[in-house]
Amino acid sequence: MNPPPHAAFAALAGELLDWRFKGLPPGWQDTPVAEVLAAAPVLFEAGPSGPVCVLREAALAHNLAVMATWCRDRGVLLAPHGKTHMSPQLFARQSAAGACAVTVATIGQARVYRAFGADAIVLANELVEPAGLAWLAGELDADPGLRAVCWVDSVRGVELMTEALAGATRSLDVCVEVGMPGGRTGCRTAAEVDEVARAAAASPRLRLVGVAGYEAARSQDVGPGATAAVRAYLAEMRAALSRLAPLFETDEVIVTAGGSTYPDVVADELTGAAPRVILRSGCYLTHDHGLYAATSPLPMRPAMQVWAPVLSRPEPGLALVGMGRRDVSFDAGLPVPLSLPGATVTKLNDQHAYLELAGHTVAVGDRLGFGISHPCTTFDKWQLIPVLDDADRVVDLVRTFF
Numbered sequence: 001m002n003p004p005p006h007a008a009f010a011a012l013a014g015e016l017l018d019w020r021f022k023g024l025p026p027g028w029q030d031t032p033v034a035e036v037l038a039a040a041p042v043l044f045e046a047g048p049s050g051p052v053c054v055l056r057e058a059a060l061a062h063n064l065a066v067m068a069t070w071c072r073d074r075g076v077l078l079a080p081h082g083k084t085h086m087s088p089q090l091f092a093r094q095s096a097a098g099a100c101a102v103t104v105a106t107i108g109q110a111r112v113y114r115a116f117g118a119d120a121i122v123l124a125n126e127l128v129e130p131a132g133l134a135w136l137a138g139e140l141d142a143d144p145g146l147r148a149v150c151w152v153d154s155v156r157g158v159e160l161m162t163e164a165l166a167g168a169t170r171s172l173d174v175c176v177e178v179g180m181p182g183g184r185t186g187c188r189t190a191a192e193v194d195e196v197a198r199a200a201a202a203s204p205r206l207r208l209v210g211v212a213g214y215e216a217a218r219s220q221d222v223g224p225g226a227t228a229a230v231r232a233y234l235a236e237m238r239a240a241l242s243r244l245a246p247l248f249e250t251d252e253v254i255v256t257a258g259g260s261t262y263p264d265v266v267a268d269e270l271t272g273a274a275p276r277v278i279l280r281s282g283c284y285l286t287h288d289h290g291l292y293a294a295t296s297p298l299p300m301r302p303a304m305q306v307w308a309p310v311l312s313r314p315e316p317g318l319a320l321v322g323m324g325r326r327d328v329s330f331d332a333g334l335p336v337p338l339s340l341p342g343a344t345v346t347k348l349n350d351q352h353a354y355l356e357l358a359g360h361t362v363a364v365g366d367r368l369g370f371g372i373s374h375p376c377t378t379f380d381k382w383q384l385i386p387v388l389d390d391a392d393r394v395v396d397l398v399r400t401f402f
Helices: 007-014 033-039 057-074 088-096 107-115 130-142 155-164 190-202 224-247 263-270 291-295
Strands: 052-056 102-104 120-126 147-152 172-177 206-212 254-257 276-279 304-315 318-321 344-348 353-356 367-371 384-388 394-399
Touching (some): 033 394, 052 057, 088 102, 088 107, 130 155, 130 172, 147 190, 147 206, 155 206, 190 206, 224 263
Parallel strands (some): 052 384, 102 120, 120 147, 172 206, 254 276
Antiparallel strands (some): 052 304, 304 318, 318 353, 344 353
Protein backbone atom coordinates (compact mmCIF):
# COMPACT_ATOMS: atom_id res chain seq x y z
CA MET A 1 0.00 0.00 0.00
CA ASN A 2 2.99 2.33 -0.44
CA PRO A 3 2.06 5.33 -2.65
CA PRO A 4 4.16 6.34 -5.65
CA PRO A 5 7.18 8.55 -4.90
CA HIS A 6 5.44 11.84 -5.65
CA ALA A 7 5.67 14.90 -3.42
CA ALA A 8 1.90 15.25 -3.19
CA PHE A 9 1.61 11.80 -1.59
CA ALA A 10 4.29 12.68 0.95
CA ALA A 11 2.31 15.81 1.81
CA LEU A 12 -0.76 13.67 2.53
CA ALA A 13 1.25 11.51 4.93
CA GLY A 14 2.29 14.63 6.85
CA GLU A 15 -1.18 16.18 6.96
CA LEU A 16 -2.54 16.86 10.45
CA LEU A 17 -5.89 15.34 11.37
CA ASP A 18 -8.29 18.02 12.56
CA TRP A 19 -11.87 19.29 12.52
CA ARG A 20 -12.11 19.02 8.70
CA PHE A 21 -12.37 15.24 8.80
CA LYS A 22 -15.69 14.14 10.26
CA GLY A 23 -16.15 10.84 12.02
CA LEU A 24 -12.53 10.40 13.08
CA PRO A 25 -11.70 10.03 16.77
CA PRO A 26 -11.34 13.48 18.38
CA GLY A 27 -8.28 12.12 20.16
CA TRP A 28 -6.43 12.15 16.84
CA GLN A 29 -6.63 15.96 16.69
CA ASP A 30 -3.42 17.49 15.31
CA THR A 31 -1.80 14.07 14.83
CA PRO A 32 -0.05 13.51 11.47
CA VAL A 33 -1.55 10.85 9.24
CA ALA A 34 1.74 8.93 9.21
CA GLU A 35 1.79 8.76 13.01
CA VAL A 36 -1.71 7.26 13.16
CA LEU A 37 -0.81 4.70 10.52
CA ALA A 38 2.36 3.73 12.36
CA ALA A 39 0.31 3.05 15.49
CA ALA A 40 -2.33 1.01 13.56
CA PRO A 41 -5.09 1.73 16.10
CA VAL A 42 -8.33 -0.24 16.24
CA LEU A 43 -10.75 2.37 14.94
CA PHE A 44 -13.74 1.56 17.11
CA GLU A 45 -11.61 1.40 20.26
CA ALA A 46 -10.14 4.82 19.43
CA GLY A 47 -13.63 6.36 19.61
CA PRO A 48 -14.98 7.63 16.28
CA SER A 49 -17.46 10.46 16.70
CA GLY A 50 -20.84 10.16 15.00
CA PRO A 51 -21.10 8.36 11.67
CA VAL A 52 -17.86 7.20 10.10
CA CYS A 53 -17.26 5.81 6.61
CA VAL A 54 -14.70 3.03 6.28
CA LEU A 55 -13.20 0.87 3.55
CA ARG A 56 -12.29 -2.77 4.05
CA GLU A 57 -8.76 -3.63 2.94
CA ALA A 58 -9.43 -7.28 2.17
CA ALA A 59 -12.30 -6.41 -0.18
CA LEU A 60 -10.29 -3.67 -1.93
CA ALA A 61 -7.39 -6.04 -2.54
CA HIS A 62 -9.74 -8.74 -3.79
CA ASN A 63 -11.52 -6.41 -6.20
CA LEU A 64 -8.27 -5.00 -7.58
CA ALA A 65 -6.95 -8.50 -8.27
CA VAL A 66 -10.19 -9.79 -9.79
CA MET A 67 -10.52 -6.85 -12.18
CA ALA A 68 -6.86 -6.96 -13.23
CA THR A 69 -7.05 -10.67 -13.98
CA TRP A 70 -10.37 -10.35 -15.78
CA CYS A 71 -9.11 -7.53 -18.04
CA ARG A 72 -5.94 -9.43 -18.84
CA ASP A 73 -7.87 -12.59 -19.67
CA ARG A 74 -10.33 -10.69 -21.87
CA GLY A 75 -7.64 -8.70 -23.67
CA VAL A 76 -9.00 -5.28 -22.69
CA LEU A 77 -7.44 -2.25 -21.02
CA LEU A 78 -8.85 -0.43 -17.99
CA ALA A 79 -8.95 3.33 -17.38
CA PRO A 80 -11.01 3.40 -14.16
CA HIS A 81 -13.25 6.38 -13.62
CA GLY A 82 -11.53 8.53 -11.04
CA LYS A 83 -14.67 10.57 -10.32
CA THR A 84 -16.02 7.57 -8.39
CA HIS A 85 -13.65 8.13 -5.47
CA MET A 86 -11.61 11.24 -6.40
CA SER A 87 -8.77 9.70 -4.42
CA PRO A 88 -5.28 9.73 -5.93
CA GLN A 89 -4.27 7.15 -3.31
CA LEU A 90 -6.88 4.69 -4.54
CA PHE A 91 -6.04 5.38 -8.17
CA ALA A 92 -2.38 4.71 -7.36
CA ARG A 93 -3.44 1.21 -6.34
CA GLN A 94 -5.50 0.81 -9.50
CA SER A 95 -2.52 1.95 -11.56
CA ALA A 96 -0.22 -0.50 -9.79
CA ALA A 97 -2.73 -3.22 -10.67
CA GLY A 98 -2.44 -2.39 -14.37
CA ALA A 99 -4.74 0.54 -15.15
CA CYS A 100 -3.60 2.28 -18.34
CA ALA A 101 -5.01 5.73 -17.45
CA VAL A 102 -7.41 7.51 -15.15
CA THR A 103 -10.78 8.59 -16.51
CA VAL A 104 -12.27 11.91 -15.39
CA ALA A 105 -15.30 13.93 -16.36
CA THR A 106 -14.05 17.50 -15.90
CA ILE A 107 -10.93 19.61 -16.09
CA GLY A 108 -11.18 20.13 -12.33
CA GLN A 109 -10.94 16.38 -11.79
CA ALA A 110 -8.05 16.15 -14.24
CA ARG A 111 -6.17 18.81 -12.29
CA VAL A 112 -6.48 16.75 -9.10
CA TYR A 113 -4.93 13.68 -10.69
CA ARG A 114 -2.24 15.69 -12.47
CA ALA A 115 -1.27 17.20 -9.10
CA PHE A 116 -0.46 13.64 -8.00
CA GLY A 117 1.53 12.74 -11.10
CA ALA A 118 -1.04 11.09 -13.41
CA ASP A 119 0.46 10.93 -16.90
CA ALA A 120 -2.43 9.33 -18.84
CA ILE A 121 -5.90 10.89 -18.67
CA VAL A 122 -9.17 10.08 -20.41
CA LEU A 123 -11.54 13.07 -20.29
CA ALA A 124 -14.93 11.48 -20.90
CA ASN A 125 -16.61 14.65 -22.13
CA GLU A 126 -16.44 17.22 -24.89
CA LEU A 127 -14.29 20.14 -23.72
CA VAL A 128 -15.76 23.51 -24.70
CA GLU A 129 -14.43 26.10 -22.21
CA PRO A 130 -11.37 28.08 -23.32
CA ALA A 131 -9.83 28.23 -19.84
CA GLY A 132 -9.94 24.46 -19.38
CA LEU A 133 -8.60 23.82 -22.86
CA ALA A 134 -5.80 26.32 -22.26
CA TRP A 135 -4.82 24.50 -19.06
CA LEU A 136 -4.79 21.13 -20.82
CA ALA A 137 -2.79 22.51 -23.74
CA GLY A 138 -0.27 23.93 -21.29
CA GLU A 139 0.08 20.57 -19.55
CA LEU A 140 0.55 18.74 -22.86
CA ASP A 141 3.13 21.21 -24.13
CA ALA A 142 5.06 21.19 -20.85
CA ASP A 143 5.11 17.41 -20.47
CA PRO A 144 5.87 15.32 -23.58
CA GLY A 145 5.08 12.19 -21.57
CA LEU A 146 1.50 13.22 -20.82
CA ARG A 147 -1.20 11.40 -22.80
CA ALA A 148 -4.72 12.81 -22.87
CA VAL A 149 -7.83 12.12 -24.91
CA CYS A 150 -11.31 13.65 -24.81
CA TRP A 151 -14.59 13.33 -26.71
CA VAL A 152 -16.23 15.33 -29.50
CA ASP A 153 -19.90 15.05 -30.38
CA SER A 154 -20.58 18.21 -32.40
CA VAL A 155 -19.04 20.24 -35.16
CA ARG A 156 -19.41 23.29 -32.93
CA GLY A 157 -17.37 21.50 -30.27
CA VAL A 158 -14.64 20.84 -32.82
CA GLU A 159 -14.66 24.52 -33.74
CA LEU A 160 -14.42 25.65 -30.11
CA MET A 161 -11.55 23.26 -29.39
CA THR A 162 -9.68 24.27 -32.52
CA GLU A 163 -10.02 27.96 -31.68
CA ALA A 164 -8.99 27.57 -28.03
CA LEU A 165 -5.97 25.42 -28.94
CA ALA A 166 -4.69 27.72 -31.68
CA GLY A 167 -1.47 28.51 -29.82
CA ALA A 168 -0.73 24.98 -28.63
CA THR A 169 2.23 22.95 -29.82
CA ARG A 170 0.76 19.47 -29.43
CA SER A 171 -2.52 18.35 -30.93
CA LEU A 172 -5.26 17.07 -28.63
CA ASP A 173 -6.41 13.48 -29.18
CA VAL A 174 -10.17 13.07 -29.54
CA CYS A 175 -12.69 10.26 -29.91
CA VAL A 176 -16.01 10.88 -31.60
CA GLU A 177 -18.75 9.99 -29.14
CA VAL A 178 -21.59 7.74 -30.23
CA GLY A 179 -24.76 8.53 -28.32
CA MET A 180 -28.31 7.23 -28.33
CA PRO A 181 -31.79 8.78 -28.57
CA GLY A 182 -32.87 9.87 -25.11
CA GLY A 183 -29.42 9.17 -23.72
CA ARG A 184 -26.76 11.52 -22.46
CA THR A 185 -24.11 13.16 -24.67
CA GLY A 186 -22.97 11.77 -28.02
CA CYS A 187 -24.01 11.96 -31.66
CA ARG A 188 -27.54 10.64 -32.16
CA THR A 189 -27.22 9.33 -35.72
CA ALA A 190 -24.59 7.67 -37.89
CA ALA A 191 -24.64 10.71 -40.18
CA GLU A 192 -23.80 12.98 -37.23
CA VAL A 193 -20.99 10.66 -36.13
CA ASP A 194 -19.47 10.83 -39.58
CA GLU A 195 -19.86 14.60 -39.87
CA VAL A 196 -18.20 15.24 -36.50
CA ALA A 197 -15.41 12.77 -37.28
CA ARG A 198 -14.66 14.51 -40.58
CA ALA A 199 -14.53 17.88 -38.81
CA ALA A 200 -12.18 16.54 -36.14
CA ALA A 201 -9.89 14.92 -38.70
CA ALA A 202 -9.75 18.20 -40.63
CA SER A 203 -8.87 20.28 -37.56
CA PRO A 204 -5.22 21.36 -37.36
CA ARG A 205 -5.32 21.20 -33.55
CA LEU A 206 -7.12 17.86 -33.03
CA ARG A 207 -6.12 14.28 -33.79
CA LEU A 208 -8.93 11.78 -34.36
CA VAL A 209 -7.94 8.57 -32.56
CA GLY A 210 -11.10 6.56 -31.96
CA VAL A 211 -14.71 6.11 -30.93
CA ALA A 212 -16.21 6.45 -27.46
CA GLY A 213 -19.53 5.65 -25.86
CA TYR A 214 -21.33 4.83 -22.63
CA GLU A 215 -23.66 1.87 -22.84
CA ALA A 216 -25.23 2.30 -19.38
CA ALA A 217 -26.85 5.54 -20.54
CA ARG A 218 -29.35 3.16 -22.14
CA SER A 219 -30.03 1.04 -19.07
CA GLN A 220 -28.64 -0.48 -15.89
CA ASP A 221 -31.08 -3.36 -16.07
CA VAL A 222 -29.40 -6.71 -16.68
CA GLY A 223 -32.48 -8.47 -18.04
CA PRO A 224 -32.43 -9.99 -21.56
CA GLY A 225 -34.23 -7.07 -23.22
CA ALA A 226 -31.96 -4.41 -21.74
CA THR A 227 -28.84 -6.41 -22.50
CA ALA A 228 -29.95 -6.86 -26.10
CA ALA A 229 -30.40 -3.09 -26.40
CA VAL A 230 -26.90 -2.54 -25.02
CA ARG A 231 -25.49 -5.02 -27.53
CA ALA A 232 -27.27 -3.16 -30.34
CA TYR A 233 -25.74 0.11 -29.18
CA LEU A 234 -22.26 -1.42 -29.05
CA ALA A 235 -22.81 -2.74 -32.58
CA GLU A 236 -23.36 0.88 -33.65
CA MET A 237 -19.98 1.74 -32.14
CA ARG A 238 -18.35 -1.10 -34.07
CA ALA A 239 -20.00 0.09 -37.27
CA ALA A 240 -18.70 3.61 -36.65
CA LEU A 241 -15.17 2.28 -36.24
CA SER A 242 -15.43 0.54 -39.59
CA ARG A 243 -16.85 3.58 -41.43
CA LEU A 244 -14.33 5.99 -39.94
CA ALA A 245 -11.24 3.85 -40.51
CA PRO A 246 -9.87 6.09 -43.29
CA LEU A 247 -10.09 9.15 -41.03
CA PHE A 248 -8.21 7.92 -37.96
CA GLU A 249 -4.85 9.57 -37.44
CA THR A 250 -3.15 6.78 -35.49
CA ASP A 251 -2.41 3.09 -35.83
CA GLU A 252 -3.43 2.63 -32.15
CA VAL A 253 -7.13 3.34 -32.64
CA ILE A 254 -9.16 3.44 -29.42
CA VAL A 255 -12.65 2.18 -28.72
CA THR A 256 -13.84 2.88 -25.21
CA ALA A 257 -17.00 2.18 -23.22
CA GLY A 258 -17.83 0.10 -20.18
CA GLY A 259 -19.09 1.12 -16.77
CA SER A 260 -19.43 -1.34 -13.90
CA THR A 261 -22.71 -2.96 -14.99
CA TYR A 262 -21.89 -4.34 -18.47
CA PRO A 263 -18.10 -4.83 -18.70
CA ASP A 264 -18.63 -8.39 -19.92
CA VAL A 265 -21.01 -7.30 -22.68
CA VAL A 266 -18.62 -4.53 -23.74
CA ALA A 267 -15.72 -6.97 -23.89
CA ASP A 268 -17.82 -9.45 -25.89
CA GLU A 269 -18.90 -6.87 -28.45
CA LEU A 270 -15.85 -4.62 -28.80
CA THR A 271 -12.82 -6.88 -28.39
CA GLY A 272 -11.09 -6.99 -31.76
CA ALA A 273 -12.91 -3.93 -33.06
CA ALA A 274 -9.84 -1.71 -32.49
CA PRO A 275 -6.25 -2.16 -31.31
CA ARG A 276 -7.04 -0.58 -27.92
CA VAL A 277 -10.29 -1.52 -26.19
CA ILE A 278 -10.53 0.55 -23.01
CA LEU A 279 -13.08 -0.01 -20.24
CA ARG A 280 -13.88 2.85 -17.86
CA SER A 281 -15.40 0.98 -14.91
CA GLY A 282 -15.05 2.86 -11.63
CA CYS A 283 -17.36 1.35 -9.02
CA TYR A 284 -15.80 -2.12 -9.22
CA LEU A 285 -13.14 -1.08 -6.69
CA THR A 286 -15.51 -0.80 -3.74
CA HIS A 287 -18.51 -2.57 -5.26
CA ASP A 288 -21.57 -2.16 -2.94
CA HIS A 289 -24.49 -3.84 -1.20
CA GLY A 290 -27.11 -2.44 -3.59
CA LEU A 291 -26.96 -1.38 -7.24
CA TYR A 292 -23.77 -3.19 -8.21
CA ALA A 293 -24.42 -6.16 -5.94
CA ALA A 294 -27.48 -6.72 -8.14
CA THR A 295 -25.90 -5.98 -11.53
CA SER A 296 -22.14 -6.60 -11.61
CA PRO A 297 -21.14 -9.71 -13.58
CA LEU A 298 -17.85 -10.02 -11.69
CA PRO A 299 -17.34 -11.69 -8.27
CA MET A 300 -16.58 -8.50 -6.37
CA ARG A 301 -16.88 -7.87 -2.63
CA PRO A 302 -18.41 -4.76 -1.04
CA ALA A 303 -15.66 -2.70 0.55
CA MET A 304 -17.48 0.44 1.77
CA GLN A 305 -19.41 0.69 5.02
CA VAL A 306 -20.86 3.50 7.13
CA TRP A 307 -21.05 2.95 10.88
CA ALA A 308 -23.33 5.07 13.07
CA PRO A 309 -24.83 5.09 16.57
CA VAL A 310 -28.44 4.42 17.51
CA LEU A 311 -29.69 7.78 18.78
CA SER A 312 -33.29 7.03 19.67
CA ARG A 313 -35.83 4.22 20.12
CA PRO A 314 -38.99 6.36 19.95
CA GLU A 315 -41.42 3.58 18.98
CA PRO A 316 -41.52 -0.22 19.10
CA GLY A 317 -39.75 -1.65 16.08
CA LEU A 318 -38.14 1.66 15.10
CA ALA A 319 -34.63 2.99 15.70
CA LEU A 320 -33.30 6.37 14.64
CA VAL A 321 -29.65 6.08 13.64
CA GLY A 322 -27.22 9.02 13.46
CA MET A 323 -26.55 8.77 9.74
CA GLY A 324 -28.35 10.62 6.94
CA ARG A 325 -28.19 12.19 3.53
CA ARG A 326 -25.11 14.15 4.51
CA ASP A 327 -23.27 10.89 5.15
CA VAL A 328 -24.45 8.15 2.80
CA SER A 329 -25.75 7.69 -0.74
CA PHE A 330 -29.47 7.47 -1.41
CA ASP A 331 -29.77 8.13 -5.17
CA ALA A 332 -29.68 4.44 -6.12
CA GLY A 333 -31.03 2.74 -3.03
CA LEU A 334 -30.97 3.24 0.74
CA PRO A 335 -28.32 1.87 3.13
CA VAL A 336 -28.44 -1.82 4.02
CA PRO A 337 -28.08 -2.97 7.68
CA LEU A 338 -25.17 -5.42 7.79
CA SER A 339 -25.96 -7.55 10.83
CA LEU A 340 -29.75 -7.30 11.17
CA PRO A 341 -31.34 -9.67 8.63
CA GLY A 342 -34.69 -8.40 7.48
CA ALA A 343 -34.25 -4.93 8.99
CA THR A 344 -34.53 -2.06 6.53
CA VAL A 345 -33.77 1.62 6.30
CA THR A 346 -37.02 3.18 5.12
CA LYS A 347 -36.13 6.88 5.02
CA LEU A 348 -33.25 9.30 5.46
CA ASN A 349 -33.23 12.85 6.78
CA ASP A 350 -30.13 15.01 6.63
CA GLN A 351 -28.63 13.39 9.76
CA HIS A 352 -31.01 10.54 10.63
CA ALA A 353 -31.88 7.11 9.26
CA TYR A 354 -35.21 5.43 10.03
CA LEU A 355 -34.44 1.78 10.73
CA GLU A 356 -37.34 -0.69 10.85
CA LEU A 357 -36.00 -3.44 13.09
CA ALA A 358 -38.04 -6.46 11.94
CA GLY A 359 -37.94 -7.98 15.41
CA HIS A 360 -34.30 -7.23 16.22
CA THR A 361 -33.33 -5.62 19.51
CA VAL A 362 -30.98 -2.65 19.54
CA ALA A 363 -30.29 -0.10 22.25
CA VAL A 364 -29.56 3.59 22.28
CA GLY A 365 -25.80 3.94 21.92
CA ASP A 366 -25.26 0.76 19.89
CA ARG A 367 -23.06 1.33 16.85
CA LEU A 368 -24.42 -0.32 13.69
CA GLY A 369 -22.79 -0.97 10.33
CA PHE A 370 -24.47 -0.33 6.99
CA GLY A 371 -23.61 -1.21 3.41
CA ILE A 372 -24.30 1.34 0.71
CA SER A 373 -25.71 1.45 -2.80
CA HIS A 374 -23.74 3.44 -5.41
CA PRO A 375 -20.32 4.34 -4.01
CA CYS A 376 -19.91 7.55 -6.04
CA THR A 377 -22.35 9.49 -3.89
CA THR A 378 -21.01 8.20 -0.60
CA PHE A 379 -17.38 8.98 -1.39
CA ASP A 380 -18.21 12.63 -2.06
CA LYS A 381 -19.45 13.07 1.52
CA TRP A 382 -16.14 12.12 3.15
CA GLN A 383 -12.79 13.93 2.90
CA LEU A 384 -10.83 11.24 4.76
CA ILE A 385 -11.78 7.56 4.99
CA PRO A 386 -10.04 4.98 7.19
CA VAL A 387 -9.13 1.66 5.57
CA LEU A 388 -9.50 -1.20 8.04
CA ASP A 389 -8.10 -4.71 8.15
CA ASP A 390 -10.14 -7.67 9.38
CA ALA A 391 -9.38 -6.75 13.00
CA ASP A 392 -10.60 -3.15 12.44
CA ARG A 393 -7.05 -1.79 12.64
CA VAL A 394 -6.43 1.34 10.55
CA VAL A 395 -4.04 0.42 7.74
CA ASP A 396 -4.54 3.53 5.61
CA LEU A 397 -6.30 6.89 5.60
CA VAL A 398 -7.65 7.72 2.15
CA ARG A 399 -8.04 11.37 1.17
CA THR A 400 -10.66 12.46 -1.35
CA PHE A 401 -10.81 15.70 -3.36
CA PHE A 402 -14.32 16.61 -4.49
